Amino acid sequence: KYIARLNRQRQLLNKRILTAVLRTEEKSRSRFAKDLHDGLGPLLSSARMSLSALQRESLPADQQEIIGNTTYVIDEAIRSLREISNNLSPHVLNDFGLARGIQNFVGKSSAMHDVKIRFTTNLRSERYDTDVEVILYRVVCELVNNSLKHSGCTEINLSLSKSGDTLALDYTDNGRGFNPAAVTDCGMGLSNIASRINSLNGRFDITSAKGVGMQAKIRVSTQAESAEKL
Incomplete structure (x- = not known):
């Protein structure tokens, strides 16, 4: 004990x-x-x-x-x-919340690259803990940027939904894929994404293989503990 x-x-x-x-x-x-x-x-x-x-x-x-x-x-x-x-410091995220912030980022990214990015959400103007909003936004940005830079994908699908006290982020691309266990650092790095999600007591699962794209599933509570409460 x-x-x-x-x-x-x-x-x-x-x-x-x-x-x-x-x-x-x-x-x-x-x-x-x-x-x-x-x-x-x-x-x-x-x-x-x-x-x-x-x-x-x-x-x-x-x-x-x-x-x-x-x-x-x-x-x-x-x-x-x-x-x-x-x-x-994304002003749309700061002023209007997570869904609008991600939508704004996705719109700009899609316009700048020859990649179709679909974003769906059941969130509206809800606001959550600042740590939750900022970390999820940064993680989405990193996932999208990594796909655009390294995967050779033509499509990205991103879903953000809320069920009860849980926020669910599901992400896929149709790129060349990779072996997650063999990946070191790529931009922020998968290990750092995992650390950020872990700081919210969340869950981060990623699956991929060469030739089949990648899938990431993230689950965090909207009632995330703050550092002061730990």
Whole structure:
């Protein structure tokens, strides 16, 4: 009994440490995103306004061309800044919840790649514990990005549903597949995904084989314990 109690205490301590690390990581992401938006954003916007003023002047054609090209580059920089800031701290997730956040990410990812991504959910505007929303969102992003980068798939199917106090995330792609036991790290890595889900006392199961795509099943409670309660 003593050994079992020690093991239980060690597991709880490990979860508490992991939860604290994940929360610190998200706070750092949010702070960096805000610094980018509030610092670099206004500078780029000011430069864009100055160039717009110059474009209204009667300048030689070659100078107008330079101004036009520079304006295009600044516009691209502003778009990239918004994308980076949103990836660091997704505003749709923060403002509207998990389902809308995932839908927004899936829509952008599908538009940027020649891959059909289907997302279905029975969630509406429900909000859950911040740890639950952020971790599931990050896991979805990693699964989708890994499929797009490494699987060679043409279709991804993603389902998010709630039954009772359980959130169920089911994910499949029709890519080339792999041996899960032989995979080391890929982006965030399957082991890190498992650790994140474990921090919520959830379950993460993945099956795959070469030539048959991959399937991932995630189950977490909407009543996830916080680090303070562990």
